[in-house]
Amino acid sequence: MTDGRTLVAGVDSSTQSSKVVVCDADTGEVVRTSRAPHPDGTEVHPDRWWDAYVEATGDGVLDGVAALAVGGQQHGMVTLDEDDVVVREALLWNDTRSAGAARDLVDELGGVAAWVDAVGSVPVASFTVTKLRWLAEHEPDAARRVARVVLPHDWLTGRILKEGKGFERWSTDRGDASGTGYWSASTNDYRLDLLELSLGRVLEVPEVLSPAAAAGRTAGGVLVAAGTGDNMGAALGLTTTPGDVVVSLGTSGTVFTRSETPIRDESGAVAGFADATGHHLPLMCTLNAARVLGAASALLGVDLAELDRLALQARPGADGLTLLPYLDGERTPDLPDATGTLGGLTRANATPENLARAAVEGMLCNLVAGVDALRDHGVRVDRVLLIGGASASRAVRELAPGLFRAPVAVPAPGEYVGIGAARQAAWALSGAAEPPTWQAGIEAEHEVVPGSEQEQASVVARYRDLLARTHGR
Ligand SMILES: Nc1ncnc2c1ncn2[C@@H]1O[C@H](COP(=O)(O)OP(=O)(O)O)[C@@H](O)[C@H]1O
Numbered sequence: 001m002t003d004g005r006t007l008v009a010g011v012d013s014s015t016q017s018s019k020v021v022v023c024d025a026d027t028g029e030v031v032r033t034s035r036a037p038h039p040d041g042t043e044v045h046p047d048r049w050w051d052a053y054v055e056a057t058g059d060g061v062l063d064g065v066a067a068l069a070v071g072g073q074q075h076g077m078v079t080l081d082e083d084d085v086v087v088r089e090a091l092l093w094n095d096t097r098s099a100g101a102a103r104d105l106v107d108e109l110g111g112v113a114a115w116v117d118a119v120g121s122v123p124v125a126s127f128t129v130t131k132l133r134w135l136a137e138h139e140p141d142a143a144r145r146v147a148r149v150v151l152p153h154d155w156l157t158g159r160i161l162k163e164g165k166g167f168e169r170w171s172t173d174r175g176d177a178s179g180t181g182y183w184s185a186s187t188n189d190y191r192l193d194l195l196e197l198s199l200g201r202v203l204e205v206p207e208v209l210s211p212a213a214a215a216g217r218t219a220g221g222v223l224v225a226a227g228t229g230d231n232m233g234a235a236l237g238l239t240t241t242p243g244d245v246v247v248s249l250g251t252s253g254t255v256f257t258r259s260e261t262p263i264r265d266e267s268g269a270v271a272g273f274a275d276a277t278g279h280h281l282p283l284m285c286t287l288n289a290a291r292v293l294g295a296a297s298a299l300l301g302v303d304l305a306e307l308d309r310l311a312l313q314a315r316p317g318a319d320g321l322t323l324l325p326y327l328d329g330e331r332t333p334d335l336p337d338a339t340g341t342l343g344g345l346t347r348a349n350a351t352p353e354n355l356a357r358a359a360v361e362g363m364l365c366n367l368v369a370g371v372d373a374l375r376d377h378g379v380r381v382d383r384v385l386l387i388g389g390a391s392a393s394r395a396v397r398e399l400a401p402g403l404f405r406a407p408v409a410v411p412a413p414g415e416y417v418g419i420g421a422a423r424q425a426a427w428a429l430s431g432a433a434e435p436p437t438w439q440a441g442i443e444a445e446h447e448v449v450p451g452s453e454q455e456q457a458s459v460v461a462r463y464r465d466l467l468a469r470t471h472g473r
C-alpha cells in the first residue's frame with residue numbers, strides 16, 4: 001500500500017529483456033516501469049534472467065508492492081536436477097536444433113491429427129516436448145540428471161519465491177503449460193505419455209494453477225500469482241472485444257485472439273494454446289519480426305527512424321522487390337533451416353527506399369498468413385491491435401491495415417505483457433471471480449486506404465509467389 005493505494009507488479013521476462021511494470025491494483029494506472037537486457041542467443045542460463053530481474057527491480061522499483069506475477073517467453077526448456085540445480089542452459093523457443101526431433105515425434109504418434117487430438121497443437125522445434133527429445137538424443141548424460149522440467153516463467157516465479165523464503169512447489173498456469181506439447185488446453189490435463197515418448201521416461205512437472213491462484217507468498221508478505229506465458233500476459237493486459245485480433249511484433253511475431261472454444265488446425269499454423277483467464281488463445285507465431293527491421297537498418301547503415309522514412313518514400317510493392325524475412329529460420333511456415341530471400345532485384349529497383357519497404361512488407365506479409373488462418377477458422381477480424389517493439393514503427397502502422405485487410409489500432413504505448421501480469425497479480429490479491437477492470441487506451445487508429453485493396457493484394461500475392469517458388473509452400 002502506498003499513498004492509500006494498493007500496488008501490484010508485472011514482470012515480462014521476454015526474449016530480449018526483462019521489463020517490470022508497477023500498477024495501481026484498482027485502476028491499472030502505471031506507476032513505475034524499468035527494464036534490463038537479456039543476453040543474445042537461443043540458449044541462456046536461467047540465472048541471467050534472475051540477474052536481469054534483480055537489475056530491473058533495483059532502486060526500490062518494487063517498494064510497496066503487495067503482489068506480483070511473471071509473464072515469460074513461452075516454451076523454453078529449463079531442466080532441473082533433484083536439488084533444483086539447472087542441468088544445462090535453457091533452450092529457448094527460437095532455438096531450431098530440435099526440428100528433426102519434432103518431425104520424428106509427429107510421425108511416432110501417428111501424424112499431425114494425432115497431435116492435435118492429444119494437445120491441440122502440432123509440435124515444431126519451439127515446443128518443449130521436442131527439446132526434451134533433442135536432449136535425450138544429443139546429451140544423454142545431461143538428460144539422465146534431469147528430475148523436473150519447467151518453463152521460463154515457472155522458473156523465475158520459483159526463484160522469486162525461493163529468494164523470498166516462500167517456495168513450496170514448482171507451479172505453472174494453463175497458458176504456459178499449453179505450449180509444452182505435453183499438456184492439453186481442452187482436457188486441462190498433462191499427457192505424461194507424450195513426455196515419456198519424448199524423453200524415454202516421465203519427469204516431475206509443475207502443478208498447473210487456476211488463473212487467479214497464488215503460487216506462494218514471500219516471507220515479506222508479497223503474494224506471487226501464477227504468472228503465464230508472455231502472449232497470454234499480453235492478452236490479459238489489453239482491453240479486447242470480440243472481433244479483435246492481436247498482432248505482436250517483438251522478437252517473435254504472433255497473431256492471436258481470445259476464444260471461448262479451442263480451434264483445431266491440422267496445418268499446424270495455429271497452435272491451440274490456453275489463455276490466462278480459463279479460456280483459449282489460438283495463436284500463430286513466427287521466428288522473425290522486429291529484428292527483421294533491425295537487420296534491414298543495419299544493412300542500410302541507418303537507424304530505425306530513417307528506415308521508416310525510407311520505407312514510406314517507396315511505392316507499395318517496392319517496385320517489385322520482395323523479401324522473405326526468414327533470417328533466423330522460420331517456424332510458420334515450418335522452415336527451420338530457411339534463410340532470407342530477396343526476390344525480384346533489378347538495377348532499376350535497387351534503392352535504399354525499396355529495400356526498406358521490402359523489409360517492412362516482408363515482415364508483415366509473413367504475419368498475414370496468421371490473420372488469414374484465423375479467418376479460415378471462422379474468427380471475425382474487425383480490428384487488429386498492434387503491440388510489441390516494432391509497433392512503434394510509423395511505416396509498420398501505415399502499411400499494416402492494407403496488408404492485414406483490417407483497421408489497425410495501436411494501444412497507448414505500454415508493456416502489455418507486464419501490465420497483464422500485474423493485472424493477474426491484482427486478481428489473485430483480490431480473491432474476486434473476475435480480474436479487475438482496467439482500460440487500455442488506444443493511441444492511434446489506421447484505416448485501410450480506400451481504393452488501395454487491389455494494390456495491397458498484389459503485394460501479398462507476389463510474396464506468396466516467391467514463397468512457393470523458393471520453398472514449394
Ligand atoms: N521504432 C521501432 N521500429 C522498429 N523496431 C523497433 C522499434 N522500437 C523497438 N523496436 C524493436 O523491438 C524489439 C523489442 O521488442 P519487444 O516487444 O520488447 O521484444 P521481446 O518482448 O521479444 O523482448 C527490438 O528488436 C527493437 O529493435
Ligand SMILES: O=C(CO)[C@@H](O)[C@H](O)COP(=O)(O)O
Nearest residue numbers: 014015073074093250251252
Ligand atoms: O514462442 C512464442 C509463442 O508461441 C513466442 O512468442 C515467445 O513466447 C517469445 O515471445 P517474445 O519474446 O517475442 O515476446
